[in-house]
Amino acid sequence: MAYVRIWVHTVWGTKRKEVFIIGGAKKKILDHIRKNAKEKGIYIDFLNGHKEHIHCLISLYAEQSIGKIMQMIKGESSYWINKNKMVGGKFEWADEYFAVSVGRLQLDAVREYIKNQEEHHRHKTWEEEHREFMEKYGFEKVGG
Numbered sequence: 001m002a003y004v005r006i007w008v009h010t011v012w013g014t015k016r017k018e019v020f021i022i023g024g025a026k027k028k029i030l031d032h033i034r035k036n037a038k039e040k041g042i043y044i045d046f047l048n049g050h051k052e053h054i055h056c057l058i059s060l061y062a063e064q065s066i067g068k069i070m071q072m073i074k075g076e077s078s079y080w081i082n083k084n085k086m087v088g089g090k091f092e093w094a095d096e097y098f099a100v101s102v103g104r105l106q107l108d109a110v111r112e113y114i115k116n117q118e119e120h121h122r123h124k125t126w127e128e129e130h131r132e133f134m135e136k137y138g139f140e141k142v143g144g
Contacts, residue, residue: 002062007045009110010066011133012074012097013053013126021049025086030054033077040076042069046110050117053126057102057110066099098133 014020021029030047033054037044042064046057058069074093081091102110113120121129134141 004060004062005104006060007102007104007107007110008058008060008066008099009102009114010056010058010070010097010099011053012070013094013130015092015094017052017094017126019051020087020091021051021054028086029077029081032080033073036076036080037073040072042072045107046114048114048117050121051126053129055114055117057107057114070097070099098137098139100133100137 026049030049033056034044034047041061043059043061044056045059046055048055056073058066060066060069074097078091078093081087124132133139
């Protein structure tokens with residue numbers, strides 16, 4: 001048996017940064033993502049979002065890859081949002097996402113960060129947070 005505990009903080013947004021994750025829709029989307037992930041054997045430790053993006057703390061199992069998990073979460077939730085006509089027109093998540101490893105000693109800080117998205121974004125836009133993630137983790141924008 002493999003004993004694996006790999007924590008990953010993932011963040012993804014709506015296509016064209018459309019504001020959508022608000023009010024009752026936010027709770028429904030987050031609840032659905034949690035339920036769907038559990039059914040697919042994806043362990044979500046903490047999940048929250050703000051207007052146009054989602055933060056998710058995941059623990060990977062030995063046979064899971066971050067790419068496949070993100071594809072399952074984003075693809076299925078997008079399908080579900082459209083099927084349930086939660087927006088006028090077609091809903092899409094942006095193709096890109098962030099995924100960074102989290103050490104065991106950082107877990108509580110990451111959970112707090114995810115939990116406090118409303119407060120955090122009173123002082124910082126999603127674009128500012130996006131830019132900070134790019135710089136902090138040394139990501140380079142591909143294709144311009």
